[in-house]
Amino acid sequence: MPYLPHTREDMASMLKTVGVDNLDHLFSTIPEDCRFNGDLNLPEPLTEWELNDHMAALAHSVGVSPEYKVFMGAGSYEHFVPASISYLLSRSEFVTSYTPYQPEMSQGTLQAIYEYQTLAARLVGMEIATASHYDGATALAESLLMAVRVTKRRRVAISSLIHPLYRRVIQTYFEPTGCEVEELGYLENGVTDVAALDEMDDLAAVAVQSPNFFGCIENLQAIGKKVHEKEALFVVSFTEALAYGLLKNPGSQDADIVCGEGQSLGIPRSFGGPGLGILASHKKYMRSLPGRLVGQTTDLEGKRGFVLTLATREQHIRREKATSNICTNNSLCALAAAMYMASVGGSGIRELARLNYDRAEYLKHELEGAGCKVSFDSPTFNEFVVEFPTGFAATYERLLEKRIVAGLPLARYYPELANHCLLCVTETRSKDDMDALVREVAS
Amino acid sequence: MKEFLGTTGLILNEPLLWEKGKKGRCGFSLPRRDVESFPINDDILGEGPDFPDLSEMDVVRHYTRLSQWNFGVDTGMYPLGSCTMKYSPKTNERQAGLQGFTGAHPLLPASLSQGVLKMMFELEQYLSEISGMDATTLQPAAGAHGEFTGILLIYAFHKSKGVQRSKLIVPDTAHGTNPASIALCGYRPVPVTSNEQGILSVEAIAEVMDEDTAGIMVTNPNTLGLFEENGRKIAEIVHAKGGLVYCDGANMNAMMGVVKMGHIGVDIMHLNLHKTFSTPHGGGGPGSGPVCVKKPLEPFLPIPRVVEQKGRYVLAEHYPESIGKIAAFHGNVGVMIKAYSYIRSMGPKKLKKASQLAVLNANYIKEKLKGVLHLPYDRRCMHECVFSDEYQRAKKVTTLDMAKGLMDFGFHPPTVYFPLVVHGAIMIEPTETESKEDIDQFIEAFKAIVDEASTDPDVLHEAPKNCKVRRLDETTAARKPCLAG
Numbered sequence: 056m057p058y059l060p061h062t063r064e065d066m067a068s069m070l071k072t073v074g075v076d077n078l079d080h081l082f083s084t085i086p087e088d089c090r091f092n093g094d095l096n097l098p099e100p101l102t103e104w105e106l107n108d109h110m111a112a113l114a115h116s117v118g119v120s121p122e123y124k125v126f127m128g129a130g131s132y133e134h135f136v137p138a139s140i141s142y143l144l145s146r147s148e149f150v151t152s153y154t155p156y157q158p159e160m161s162q163g164t165l166q167a168i169y170e171y172q173t174l175a176a177r178l179v180g181m182e183i184a185t186a187s188h189y190d191g192a193t194a195l196a197e198s199l200l201m202a203v204r205v206t207k208r209r210r211v212a213i214s215s216l217i218h219p220l221y222r223r224v225i226q227t228y229f230e231p232t233g234c235e236v237e238e239l240g241y242l243e244n245g246v247t248d249v250a251a252l253d254e255m256d257d258l259a260a261v262a263v264q265s266p267n268f269f270g271c272i273e274n275l276q277a278i279g280k281k282v283h284e285k286e287a288l289f290v291v292s293f294t295e296a297l298a299y300g301l302l303k304n305p306g307s308q309d310a311d312i313v314c315g316e317g318q319s320l321g322i323p324r325s326f327g328g329p330g331l332g333i334l335a336s337h338k339k340y341m342r343s344l345p346g347r348l349v350g351q352t353t354d355l356e357g358k359r360g361f362v363l364t365l366a367t368r369e370q371h372i373r374r375e376k377a378t379s380n381i382c383t384n385n386s387l388c389a390l391a392a393a394m395y396m397a398s399v400g401g402s403g404i405r406e407l408a409r410l411n412y413d414r415a416e417y418l419k420h421e422l423e424g425a426g427c428k429v430s431f432d433s434p435t436f437n438e439f440v441v442e443f444p445t446g447f448a449a450t451y452e453r454l455l456e457k458r459i460v461a462g463l464p465l466a467r468y469y470p471e472l473a474n475h476c477l478l479c480v481t482e483t484r485s486k487d488d489m490d491a492l493v494r495e496v497a498s
Numbered sequence: 499m500k501e502f503l504g505t506t507g508l509i510l511n512e513p514l515l516w517e518k519g520k521k522g523r524c525g526f527s528l529p530r531r532d533v534e535s536f537p538i539n540d541d542i543l544g545e546g547p548d549f550p551d552l553s554e555m556d557v558v559r560h561y562t563r564l565s566q567w568n569f570g571v572d573t574g575m576y577p578l579g580s581c582t583m584k585y586s587p588k589t590n591e592r593q594a595g596l597q598g599f600t601g602a603h604p605l606l607p608a609s610l611s612q613g614v615l616k617m618m619f620e621l622e623q624y625l626s627e628i629s630g631m632d633a634t635t636l637q638p639a640a641g642a643h644g645e646f647t648g649i650l651l652i653y654a655f656h657k658s659k660g661v662q663r664s665k666l667i668v669p670d671t672a673h674g675t676n677p678a679s680i681a682l683c684g685y686r687p688v689p690v691t692s693n694e695q696g697i698l699s700v701e702a703i704a705e706v707m708d709e710d711t712a713g714i715m716v717t718n719p720n721t722l723g724l725f726e727e728n729g730r731k732i733a734e735i736v737h738a739k740g741g742l743v744y745c746d747g748a749n750m751n752a753m754m755g756v757v758k759m760g761h762i763g764v765d766i767m768h769l770n771l772h773k774t775f776s777t778p779h780g781g782g783g784p785g786s787g788p789v790c791v792k793k794p795l796e797p798f799l800p801i802p803r804v805v806e807q808k809g810r811y812v813l814a815e816h817y818p819e820s821i822g823k824i825a826a827f828h829g830n831v832g833v834m835i836k837a838y839s840y841i842r843s844m845g846p847k848k849l850k851k852a853s854q855l856a857v858l859n860a861n862y863i864k865e866k867l868k869g870v871l872h873l874p875y876d877r878r879c880m881h882e883c884v885f886s887d888e889y890q891r892a893k894k895v896t897t898l899d900m901a902k903g904l905m906d907f908g909f910h911p912p913t914v915y916f917p918l919v920v921h922g923a924i925m926i927e928p929t930e931t932e933s934k935e936d937i938d939q940f941i942e943a944f945k946a947i948v949d950e951a952s953t954d955p956d957v958l959h960e961a962p963k964n965c966k967v968r969r970l971d972e973t974t975a976a977r978k979p980c981l982a983g
Contacts, residue, residue, distance in 0.1 A: 114598025118610030327604025327827025
């Protein structure tokens, strides 16, 4: 076994130092009736080469690019990741270190996370961002809990066009708090109906997603105005971070907390995780933020350096009074995102986002031409909802056999939308891929 | 003179990302444009983010230099207590990097995701077997997230009985995340102190356990590295009053194949795949914190559950009593694959051997250092041992000074000032993947530091000297925070 370095002689000499006869006796302080004396019922070990075959067989059965053309987004997006990022991200000084508790030995991670915080804040147009969270859904749930702490109110309203699975996570996080979670419906053009806010008082926060789950871009400024009239915090969530390469960022539209999923920024989909929870806000809420933060400082000699900071918010100091129970961030994913944002750059991200927009628009128009109905007429980014003719389920299955995944059927999440699919196009779906889909749908 | 690991080398300076680059550069091969440009409404069009423009080489040098200011398990011994910084096998990275896994969309139809579902199903079974529990969820993204999930399960369990309870017992040796997780679920933590032997006494628990107490959250082995010998009796007391026993399994690396927690009264426990099951810590995540439960808690587990139906695997949603979802999708699958590979590579006997050797290494260090460092609990330890700076205080040398001194010798310091029950704690967890020679070097280095503490304490007060930066001003960082450039 290559991971266990002890020779027989090593063990004998170490056991002698410890003063026991054999490895089992190391556990003699554990009462007999607590010990497990059998063998674990697990498969016998594989060699490295057998493991390669075993894992390859498992991986091979999964429907992925390039064999499959997947037109599905819904919170998990296929984007090109340059080889330079995968290569840099595999550097073991980053991979095999831990939370930078000892800053003098962790300046690499610390500067990289400080840079991530800066770029993430710039992307969404806010002053500061945390060192990252588990995923977009937990970042949103933590943002709403933060709003409850800041405003000391116990009611939040969330758009029904926030990702349905994110809403499930919010429900779970809020269940034991006793706080109320209200849902806002949606309008015919596929954006949130905020009229109901007029009847709601004592709101800690109102949360919308933009682009929303249907891909439609919300009128954030108008919603924000209404939210602020209610003296609630305006929380803007997102699942497709690349959108802000092209669209107005939420910070410029008066958001108080911006949170969402950064998987699009150089992180593989990996069946939904690990992802990257981005959470950004104004400086004035700094001490109410959940999770880790990296700050700039100087060393004894006045040189610039970075440390974990504002730890008095955190669980290891404040215990039950902490702003959150979070102990780690998703550091390596934040690092991937920083590398991605640095690689694409300010000029590149705009061009890339525009290409995403144009390709999605192309498919939208081609499908309309083939007789499908685009369900909502608001502008969209990357994703849009299409109503297929009745009986589309059979076509969907036929397309699967042709290795095309024609989006996400929506009836499961929105029962009123039978025969509707949420389609997604990014820069990874070529014109040829899209033409093939349209041909199949039309046939 | 003896040659130690630590030395000085050429360390390159590197500015912040936005202090480099030039407008118009790009480190990304932009995809070919094969469709025309469509109109876009000015109302929604933004200015685009203010990112620097860098070439690929600019980016590569930047991060290569940054990485060289970091220290990882691959660089050297990283004996951070309660963190289990064991070697992360490289084959696991390879497996998790297979396109069939990295490219998988989380909402693919079951027919297109059999391989990854099978992996998850089997991993759940392996973890249930190792912990001695009946069912497992892989959805929690980290240890603290697993704790939160576990407490939500306790909450849901009591709710289903019709009477919610208001308190939960947490010993003073608990991780800081424990009371914070409890507070998230609205329970009030009831602190209990450990006895003079460093473990919980049956009497202390009997005194506070009542019918308004939802249960107890224990770490076993505890944060002093000691096995909670009264665990079974404590569980009986808690169960007799209708409570549940939660075990923080952060320290499971001492226990594989040695103790099955499910057999000694534990109802719920979380495991840290990034500790016990070798997945890398990534500079602070992503981790994975699966939660294993006994049968009566199974209906409350997060959805979807991976189930087998006639040899096929599906994601099942219909569990009306479930606490719901705690992550957008299925948890950190990329991390699970590495833990799965690890378990398949090790097999049952080598997993047990790993725990045995982890305990051997910790006890060896304890024996070798107990003459020079104060050992508050001189008993057989499990995977880690806890010393203090009591012998060095006369020379005004603290735990922090010795920790910083270790850096100059080429070692990552142990966990310091934790657990709180030991004043000036130094918590050392070597893990099983360190060889005797490497441990001997660490011991020699620590002895040299202890010598310095008495002969030339200022060397330690000024340490480290060989790192990229000297000691950093953390007070100003917190008083005048600068969180973005």
